[in-house]
Amino acid sequence: MKLVKSLVAVAITVSMFSCGNQVKEVKTLNTEIDSVSYAIGLNMATQFKANLKEVNDDAFIQGYISGKDSTNLLVAQKDIQTIINTYLRKQQTAKMEEQRAKAAKEAEAKFGDNKKAGEDFLVENKTKEGVITTDSGLQYIILKEGTGDQPASPSTRVKVHYHGTNLEGEVFDSSVDRGTPAEFVLNEVIKGWTEGLQLMKEGAKYKFFIPQEMAYGAQQRGDKIKPFSTLVFEVELLEVLD
Structure with a gap:
């Protein structure tokens, strides 16, 4: 350094x-x-x-x-770099947090209506028949229950098919449309998926309603996922890989 x-x-x-x-x-x-x-x-x-x-x-x-x-x-000679590098990492982390907070504040000022629309949707949606709400705020409907293995932890790797839309019903990503399942480790995706897929067994198909804070938050992802977007996914757990 x-x-x-x-x-x-x-x-x-x-x-x-x-x-x-x-x-x-x-x-x-x-x-x-x-x-x-x-x-x-x-x-x-x-x-x-x-x-x-x-x-x-x-x-x-x-x-x-x-x-x-x-x-x-x-200070011992062997500890010099550790002391300096630890401090600099803390400073860098604090600066990044400050920048993220600033970006989130600016995004909320611009996309506050989008955030409120998602919150209002989830409040109404949770009262509908078949909708289950977890302690975190994740909502889901069981379209088909599975009978196979269930992901044991966030470090589990899975194979799924999914179809994702925004609240306006616009498709922003779909392995179903591509015809190719996706494989990933649960802790490498958004929080809503990490939690939701651990509720499923192989062969199950759930519909998830994911609050913005469990999705991409203040980030914009492409043209159809605006900051603070509540997302809707139909997910089928094809296989628990490891």
């Missing part, structure tokens, strides 16, 4: 520190090594700003001094 390389490069900046371990202000760059040292310092600061929201200057300088002298180490 760039930050790790910067921490290694700090060894070149020896001239920035006096024997008393105090920062000595440099006002002019008289030699080539002065310029190189200063340029590396500027480069490191730029990388810190890009990767870290804050830096404890005292701890940073003490780490440099300890590393230069190889004495009084507060």
Whole structure:
């Protein structure tokens, strides 16, 4: 990582520190090594700003001094990269979550009516005869019950035929129309499928009504799956593979 390389490069900046371990202000760059040292310092600061929201200057300088002298180490050499990489991963995760939240908020402002239409549909649909609603909000109708094996866990691989539509009845994907069954591991698909297929046995055919939060949420998928779309699938479990 760039930050790790910067921490290694700090060894070149020896001239920035006096024997008393105090920062000595440099006002002019008289030699080539002065310029190189200063340029590396500027480069490191730029990388810190890009990767870290804050830096404890005292701890940073003490780490440099300890590393230069190889004495009084507060962190073992073998743990350095783990500490830095763990922190950077947390920062990256937080940034991605912030970006997703922002995108979801913008999508909801634009497609809020679509979200409400799905919610209203599910409220009415759950009162219809034959519709079963799970604790998660997934709704389904048993079109045909099966008698074979049942997926044991989200890591089970299955073979299915399916036919998917939006609430307007437009088909957006169909293995039935293609004439080729789909194979996948349950935890690699949308949450509504992961949960729903574990309710089925081989030979069963269910109709699922999947809330947007168990489908693609704020994402748009093609022309017919708009953000916050409630989806309808007829799914036939052909085989539990493993």
